[in-house]
Amino acid sequence: MSKGTVVLAYSGGLDTSCILVWLKEQGYDVIAFLANIGQEEDFEAAKKKAVDLGAKKVFIEDLRSEFVEDFIWPAVQANAVYEDRYLLGTAVARPCIGRRQVEIARKEGAQFVSHGATGKGNDQIRFELTCYALYPEVKAPWSMDANLMHIRWVRPHILELSHGPADLYLMTKNPEDAPNTPDVLEIEFTNGVPVKVTNIKEGQSKDSPLEIFSYLNEIGGKHGVGRIDIVENRSIGMKSRGIYETPGGTILFKAHLDIETFTMDKEVRRIKQALSIKFSEFIYNGFWYSPECDFVRHCITKSQENVQGRVQLSVFKGQVYILGRESPKSLYNEELVSMDVQGDYDPCDASGFIRINAVRLREHHRLQSLADNKQ
Amino acid sequence: MSKGTVVLAYSGGLDTSCILVWLKEQGYDVIAFLANIGQEEDFEAAKKKAVDLGAKKVFIEDLRSEFVEDFIWPAVQANAVYEDRYLLGTAVARPCIGRRQVEIARKEGAQFVSHGATGKGNDQIRFELTCYALYPEVKAPWSMDANLMHIRWVRPHILELSHGPADLYLMTKNPEDAPNTPDVLEIEFTNGVPVKVTNIKEGQSKDSPLEIFSYLNEIGGKHGVGRIDIVENRSIGMKSRGIYETPGGTILFKAHLDIETFTMDKEVRRIKQALSIKFSEFIYNGFWYSPECDFVRHCITKSQENVQGRVQLSVFKGQVYILGRESPKSLYNEELVSMDVQGDYDPCDASGFIRINAVRLREHHRLQSLADNKQ
Amino acid sequence: MSKGTVVLAYSGGLDTSCILVWLKEQGYDVIAFLANIGQEEDFEAAKKKAVDLGAKKVFIEDLRSEFVEDFIWPAVQANAVYEDRYLLGTAVARPCIGRRQVEIARKEGAQFVSHGATGKGNDQIRFELTCYALYPEVKAPWSMDANLMHIRWVRPHILELSHGPADLYLMTKNPEDAPNTPDVLEIEFTNGVPVKVTNIKEGQSKDSPLEIFSYLNEIGGKHGVGRIDIVENRSIGMKSRGIYETPGGTILFKAHLDIETFTMDKEVRRIKQALSIKFSEFIYNGFWYSPECDFVRHCITKSQENVQGRVQLSVFKGQVYILGRESPKSLYNEELVSMDVQGDYDPCDASGFIRINAVRLREHHRLQSLADNKQ
Amino acid sequence: MSKGTVVLAYSGGLDTSCILVWLKEQGYDVIAFLANIGQEEDFEAAKKKAVDLGAKKVFIEDLRSEFVEDFIWPAVQANAVYEDRYLLGTAVARPCIGRRQVEIARKEGAQFVSHGATGKGNDQIRFELTCYALYPEVKAPWSMDANLMHIRWVRPHILELSHGPADLYLMTKNPEDAPNTPDVLEIEFTNGVPVKVTNIKEGQSKDSPLEIFSYLNEIGGKHGVGRIDIVENRSIGMKSRGIYETPGGTILFKAHLDIETFTMDKEVRRIKQALSIKFSEFIYNGFWYSPECDFVRHCITKSQENVQGRVQLSVFKGQVYILGRESPKSLYNEELVSMDVQGDYDPCDASGFIRINAVRLREHHRLQSLADNKQ
Structure with missing residues (x-):
């Protein structure tokens, strides 16, 4: 008697193969789902392996185009970057894979989804938030034991700072x-x-x-x-x-x-820059399918017109x-910016501009001097 | 009969030489001030040139150490960068030079300061705001005519996009x-x-x-x-x-x-990141000596402890x-982050964390579905 | 021989009446424009006065509906408030009045616009930025003399803190x-x-x-x-x-x-709150017709769906x-929020949520203790 | 044989009385801790009740002064307000109470802390984050059963929108x-x-x-x-x-x-305003004792000088x-602001200031017109 059906995000590797077996042992029917987002992989061999391990069905899905258009392009528009350095490649793959996995789960009537991400990592969060957001009734059975067992040797070097990568x-x-x-x-x-x-x-x-x-x-x-x-x-x-x-x-x-x-425009860009920082954090933290990410994505798209x-x-x-x-849309006006063409630009205005900006600074200095003299 | 004394930020180049002569012609006494902030320059030749052109006095000041310590170091602490790319090298030099120029003006009893920056550029703003902030009573006579005359051939290529630099x-x-x-x-x-x-x-x-x-x-x-x-x-x-x-x-x-x-800390860094963006804008726009820049610099220094x-x-x-x-102060805890050491960390907590974060997303989805069904 | 035609934002009061006369004396043809944005005013009397003072034409325009719909409603959507207190009533009136004034100037072929706002006030800025943005070729002649003369007694009390208002x-x-x-x-x-x-x-x-x-x-x-x-x-x-x-x-x-x-949504609201603060500053500072204000207004409108x-x-x-x-769109779910109905909500999750959030705080404390012990 | 000692934040009410009894039944020694933060309460009666219910010790602590000075005053400096309306009275009480509770737990060698807050509320989070941050080794046993039982009638009306409060x-x-x-x-x-x-x-x-x-x-x-x-x-x-x-x-x-x-200063205030919004969120969400809250509090204190x-x-x-x-420190300069005293202020500067600000707006309009004409 089956406990229900699980759609497992299957990679063909040891981690998710172990989870597949473990899910079977726990009494679930398992549908293996293998997303092609451009990685090097022998998809046919992976399919065969999943079947051999007991998968009821195997879906191999080419998501490359939608990955680029629906996930990478918005990140490009945003100049999305996490903590000033990480371009979020892995982070934008999760909502892409999760979206299809949920579609399969709905279509196949599966009550559960599963994945190979571990308990301390970002990917568990990104994966599960995606599934809960798009398929609120779903559950995600998840085995620490199955998981931890092999992680031990999968990527040991990454965690040691002294080794070169x-x-x-x-x-x-x-x-x-x-x-x-x-x-x-x-x-x-x-x-x-x-x-x-x-x-x-x-x-x-x-x-x-x-x-x-x-x-x-x-x-x-x-x-x-x-x-x-x-x-x-x-x-x-x-x-x-x-x-x-x-x-x-x-x-x-x-x-x-x-x-x-x-x-x-300069000032539009400043606002967009702040929105992009938020967008990047939403992506990193797994909130691609959230009201705030939808909202910010809309605003950023608008800014790109x-x-x-x-x-x-x-x-x-x-x-x-x-x-x-x-660019045909450039705000760069060679004549205006050139030092030796004045055109509409009255240099005297710059002096006025500066003096007005200095009113506050001078007043500040006046007060500081008063304060310093009192002491 | 002199109109008063001007301290001119003198570069030894054609621009400021013209201004020196022009100021003399207008009836000012001119003190030439040449700051050494590390540029390649024959300072003695420049001094001689200034005297030959009629400068009453010439100050050559080695500001290199204070430039690094008082201006570049704060920019390093801030990761200061304007519009995601420009590291503000020129922009932080202006308040350094202007500070010394104002000191000389005060010491020499000069009522005026002058410089070679042009009317459309940032440097005029940076220079003049510095002078007004630190010496509120000062004036800055400035000649468009003298200025524009030679700018024409000083750096024409920079403005043509088609030339490689x-x-x-x-x-x-x-x-x-x-x-x-x-x-x-x-x-x-x-x-x-x-x-x-x-x-x-x-x-x-x-x-x-x-x-x-x-x-x-x-x-x-x-x-x-x-x-x-x-x-x-x-x-x-x-x-x-x-x-x-x-x-x-x-x-x-x-x-x-x-x-x-x-x-x-992650969250401190997020706040500091936003402050750094502001700090960079203040520097770029010439507001080094402003209450807001002082405030932000104080906060950033605090963050660097x-x-x-x-x-x-x-x-x-x-x-x-x-x-x-x-680092002896690192928040990086190899044991905690390692996938195979659990320690205090209960993987079940991560599931709770995710489900709590998903409450809002699920609720959002529920409402959207209701709305979609009505339409 | 006329110097050209000026459209003057005329209030019927002493200030703008003086300016009207002064503009005539300077050799301009003057078109008086009187906007009805809901103020108490005898518009017919004002019209007569303008004609008597020499206005070539007088336009009295009822802008009340567009003021409410195009300017006040967006401010309501934004919860626009400047420095936490000022609801920007005057500030949103300027771009409304200026827009029509520019329309009249274009239609009548006027090269100039004028107004009664003074040189230290916000209203000059709001008015002139509006005109330059919508009619870049326009000029704004403006008389300090005419202006200052009477301001002296127009509203003296407002500037004295000791008087109750x-x-x-x-x-x-x-x-x-x-x-x-x-x-x-x-x-x-x-x-x-x-x-x-x-x-x-x-x-x-x-x-x-x-x-x-x-x-x-x-x-x-x-x-x-x-x-x-x-x-x-x-x-x-x-x-x-x-x-x-x-x-x-x-x-x-x-x-x-x-x-x-x-x-x-909570997180959408946080982002919108920051945008609203910017929107309010743009309005206050006279930048209603700017790319950044357009952009932010678009984003805020989106948030209001x-x-x-x-x-x-x-x-x-x-x-x-x-x-x-x-509300039919409320995210308030009485069942979910109620303390005594558990539904889908597992209280154990909250503990997991808290413990995960505490990982960082505990680690911070651990490092601080190490540091304290060393000293 | 005792399971260990618990310091219970005891209110004297039914909730925490039930928890006290439940903890005893589970095999814990219970120390009751009752904080006086200004609420109306018969502390002696509460103490007697706790002893009667089996508390090993009872601490009644007058925290009123430290509540005002260490928690309310920083909130006043920040103008702390959550979602534009809530002044965070309850939220700032939790870290005050939790701090003392942890001190007692350390002094008494207790391994556990407990409280009466429920699983869906903010107070559980605020309480537990405080305890984990200040006493990382502590645990918080917590009973849904004990808790839910009586919550049912403690404050039913608050959740019904139709009742007036x-x-x-x-x-x-x-x-x-x-x-x-x-x-x-x-x-x-x-x-x-x-x-x-x-x-x-x-x-x-x-x-x-x-x-x-x-x-x-x-x-x-x-x-x-x-x-x-x-x-x-x-x-x-x-x-x-x-x-x-x-x-x-x-x-x-x-x-x-x-x-x-x-x-x-105006610009300092803008930065401080953004920091205050963050500070308010940290307090609301229970992160008083966090690196980010420490940092922001430091910055806000600096702004108040x-x-x-x-x-x-x-x-x-x-x-x-x-x-x-x-104020002796006011930046309000009656002379400078007065419309009829010019002093150092040249009204022509305002025009320059405006025209410089309009350069970008005019250019924007020019491009838009070009774009409109092409369509």
Whole structure:
């Protein structure tokens, strides 16, 4: 007699294979769900393995396009970055995977979802909040025992600060071993998202979201772009080391930052910057499907209406250098900004502007002097 | 009969030489003041030139140590960065120079100060706000005519987007021409400021503020670190292109960011991050000597009390890679964070934490479903 | 030979009458524009006076409805309040009046606009920024002489702190003299704006924007609601005393705050609160027609989608007391919140939630104890 | 054989009496701790009851002075208010009570603490976070059963929106029944905290913190000041109704707001305002003893250095009216602000200031027009 059906986010690895077996032993029917979000994986072998371990059904789902369009693009628009460094690659994958997992669970009438994330990590939170938000009646059975058993040897080095992480990187070359000549790219943006990337020297170009992002990953990876080795603050407050590589994301981050500053009003940008910090925290902490994240995403999307144009950049030895930009929506007025063309601009106004701003500072000084003299 | 005495911030260049002459012609006595903040300059030749042009007195002042300690160090503590990219090197120099200029003006009984900054730029604002704040009775005579005349050819290329800026950089090598082997540095911080830098391979170390900063400029420059070519939003709202090189500042920015995240509480850091954004805007806009900047600087200094420890990093081809960090004040608890040691940590708590956070999300979903069903 | 045509924002009072005459004397053709935004005024007499003083044309425009709908309603949605106290009544009138003035100037081919606001006040800034933003080619001739001459006796008492302002209030009764029985109102909101007000006892109700706002002014005024006597910080930094009465606005502020908290998600509200503070500063400082104000207004409007329902309140002796509220969109779930119904809510989860939140606090304490022991 | 010793925050009421008995039944030794923070209570009767129910020891502690000085005063300095309305009276009491409870637990060698707060409420969180932060090794046994049993009838009406709360108020008179003549008070502040209150008509004055606060409670209560009936967002996300009365706190809030705006720089105030919103959330959510709350409290205290002076106000029928203020530290410069004295202030500067601010707005309009023409 079954306890019910569980949709398990299955990776094909040891962790989730153990959980699959454990769930079976506990009396659940298990549906294995394997999301393709671009990782290197032998999906057929994983499917076979899941069936062999007793999965009632196996879903292998290609989520790559929706991952790029629905999750990575909004992060690009936001310049989303957690604690000034982490570009949130893993964090935006969870709501993407969880959304499909919940769809499968509803369709298959499953009462439960499960996953391989551990009790101290962010991914458990991101996964479960997604499921509860989108499928409030669902439950998530979860086994510490099954989980802890093997975590022990899965990634021991990551937690030791004294070891170099060089051998952990999968997508990016060591910058020291990267080519000695840069690639020069032009990225075109509309509404703050990339619509085309062109390799200037090679003449090659891509214009679908998935192709653009894959190509930027390839070029970034080839030049060793986007490696970081940081200590970050987890959702639940503890500090933890994170080793990340985000080659395409890093190129897009820099290019978008450039075209955005070029086309967006200064004061709008300040407000948007504060919203982006919040957006990044929501994503990191697992609140993609929350009213506040919906609201902030809406506001950020609004701010991107004029973020349009082309950015040229070179990619070289782990770095991205912005070479230039142009835009039909630019607020950059060469004549106005030029020192030697006055046009409408009366330099005397600047003196008035400064003196008015100084009224408060002078008054402050006057009071301080009074106070100092009394003492 | 003199109109009074002017202290002129004199650079030795054509701009301020013209202003010196113009001020003399207008009937002022001129005291030339030349600040050494580390720029390449033949100070003796400049002094001679000023005297030849009619300066009554010439002050050449070595402000390098106070520039590093009083202005750059607070910016390092803050991770000060304007519009996510500009490290504010020029912007923090103005209040340093202006402070000494005002001291000289007071000491010499001068009623006026002058400078070579132009009417559309940030530097006029930074300079004049500093003078008004510290010496409220002072006036700043300023000639558009004298100024505009020569600006025309002083830096025309900077304003043309189509020209590459490669030949404008003075402190940094082109990353493509930089050495093929990295330098590895260890920087030690106390209270969020560097107190020692050691070149690991060469065994060399520096421990005075000026020496530390100069050495980081040297190493960063050698490896092409810290070049940016951006469009930024000026104080008065116009966009303008900025070409900057900040080799030592960039290394310090990355090292400080790392040791700060390692040692500072997560939630304190969030608040400090928002204060730093404001601090950066105040600096950029010329409000170093303002009540709000004093207040924010005080708060940021307070936040740095535990920012102590050592960061190892490598500098290579324009990039800075953090290799590791350690601190006696770290909040990083290897045992607590390790996946396989439970200690005090009950994994069941995480589930409770998540379910409580999900109460609001589930309720939101319930209401949305009700609304959707009605439509 | 005319210097050109000026559209003058004419009040009928001494200030703007002087300016009218002065502009004529300077050689301008003057079009007088008198906006009706609900003030007590004999518009026909003012028209006659303007003609007698030499105005070429006189426009008297009833802007009351657009003032309420386009300017006051957004301020209500935002809970706009400057420095925690001032409800921005005057500040939102300026962009309303300026907008029409610019329309007239364009239509009549006038090259100039003018007004009666003085050089140290906020209103000059609000007025002129509006005109420049909406009609960039316009100029604003402005006479200090004409202005200062009479200001001297127009409102001397306002600037003396020692005088009570009791005799300055026009719209509100002294609370001590207000009725001894409250009025009880029910205000219905849709999208965060009032759509109906009903006087419960009297059964009377209003449902057009202008009628609603006028009625609330009447009831608020009768009970002495919304008087404040504050010192505020002007745009240009100086502190100045402000005596305001905002009877209807105060009732709406309190009612909207209540229905908003009742219907809006907690975290959305926090973000919206920060945006509202900015919105209020933009309005106060004259930036209604700015990209940042447009952006923030858009975001705030978005946040109001579910702000719907009815609020009951009593108005009595200068106070507004919220009596209750109800909404079809409420996130208030009586069952969930009730202490004695558990439903889906597992109290053990709260303990987990708390313990997870305490991980960071305990670790902080551990480090502090270590530090204390070392000293 | 005892399971260990529990220090129970005992109220003398049914809830905590039940818990006391339940803890005894479970095998714990119970120390009852009864905090006097100014509530109406027969402490001797409560002590006798605790002993009768089996408490091993009973501590009755007068915390009134430290409650006012260490908890209420910082909230006054901050203008702390949660969701724009709730003055956090209950929320600041928890860390005060919890601190002493932990001191007793340490002194008595107790391993456990307990309390009467329920699983869905904020008070459980506030209480337990305080205990964990200050005494990380402590545990908190807690009984849902014991707790839920009686909560059922303790405060049923509060949760029903349809009932008026009039009979629930203990400290404040109904404003309708309040005296028909106001009391006029003068409150003197130093460093943002009240140091003296004087009843102008009666000549009476108080100058110790506890006396000042008690007297303001008395006067505020007499005039029906500080009643609110709101729906608020609890820590754990649910909305809940809150009926509060804060007579003295409301008077102090308004007086402090006034003297602060009078004496604090405009831009400092804006930053402090944002910090205060955070501070209020930390208090509400139980994080008084957290690194972030320590940090923010430090910053707010710093901001209060010049908040000094006297405020006159009248208290009448539920309202507090500010009558005037004066301060030796005021930034209010009557001469400077006066419309008819120019002094150092050149009105032409205001025009320059405005035109510079308009550069961005005009440019924005230019681009919009271009965009509109293309469509």
